[in-house]
Amino acid sequence: MTRLGCWIDLPSPFVAEIVAQTGFDWALVDLEHGPIGVETMALSLMAIRGAGVRGYVRVPELSEAWIKRALDAGGDGVMIPNVQSVEQAEAAARWFHYAPSGARGEAQSVIRAAQWGRAAADYARNWPGDHQLILQIEGPEGLSRAADIAAVPGVGMLFLGPADYAAQAGLRKDAPEVGEAARQLAGIARDAGLACGSVEFPAGDVGTLAAMGFTDVSVASDVGALTTALDTALSRGREAADVQK
Template structure:
């Protein structure tokens, strides 16, 4: 197995957490290497809100293979075909968006696990996750335990059912989606609104009460420090595209200030 595939993220977070994660949205192998070399605990390849597809994801995983960085991906939807394909490519953690109910959570668990726990299709003798069959029996023996299944709670329905979702066997982490949640609660673009934060706190309590891991993203008023204090196990405050944008903007602003200073002199 590659260095990234050997990581048991769940165990790492429970013993050495919280963990820091970066969204990968640009689909660039070079950017992936830069991010991995920086020392993140994991990366989250975003297939829901970016144009990154399965083929591109496989190339990003190859770029990660020399680094001790857990390979995670958010699939476009809670679809067993998406889950089967992304796991066969070689990720060891999956985020499922828009989990609204126990049935949704159970569907995600079934799509990620082989029988008897689930209904994941079996092609272990040929897929990338097993070295194209080189270690397929070891993979079958280990993956159900090492897999990290992350269910994203980001709707009023998910909030109403969050305690029951957290209790589903096979759900490893609840992940707060504050931006979608705020929009659906009637506070578009206001993830830190008091009513939204009340909802967020309910998700946080549900995860902790069920003994599940808790993940989330930073918001304007709740950065990594606040999330750590609230007991988050996994934090995603960064994205590759945001790093690039901020760096580019800072460089241009610095140059413009220097040019203005030079003109005055």
């Protein structure tokens, strides 16, 4: 069964709570493109997890500090944008995992993810559990190395960035080559025993992606849902008002 998610770009824990209460399987707090700070990220994760939904964070860049902050705040997973090499994947895995397999900072006694130290021993002992390191493949260069990237120990999911893939490849977003890239990535992830995710795109709606083997698909965003609802309401209201003239 494909897990359905929602992108969160608005800096509001209240919006995050509304998204999570809708019933998505996961919600992602986007620090790459959304104007969201660390404190709002943490509060949004509290709202998402409080509704019983998995909360992921896309960090702005591959950075030890950002990965640490997202995990310490209680993220169920961290997404790294535009991974193009094995070296980048290895760095992400190193900063995601505790020693001996990684080098994540030891601060279980003070972080929210470990219940402010009350669950420090269990948190470290059980890591990573069901937490996921998610690597975004957003261009032909990354796709050409995706099999090697998927083989890096500690990686949990490959995630297609179809819009950026199209841009980097010099393609239209609705080009069939983007759909073929999705099919190729799904096969690589499947062969490596990894989860595979994407947002919907013109050649890849959720049904098509699920048939390819994608385990996770983002089918909505907070910004998209809000603007669509407001545009629809205003259009309907104006049409009704014009009828009464």
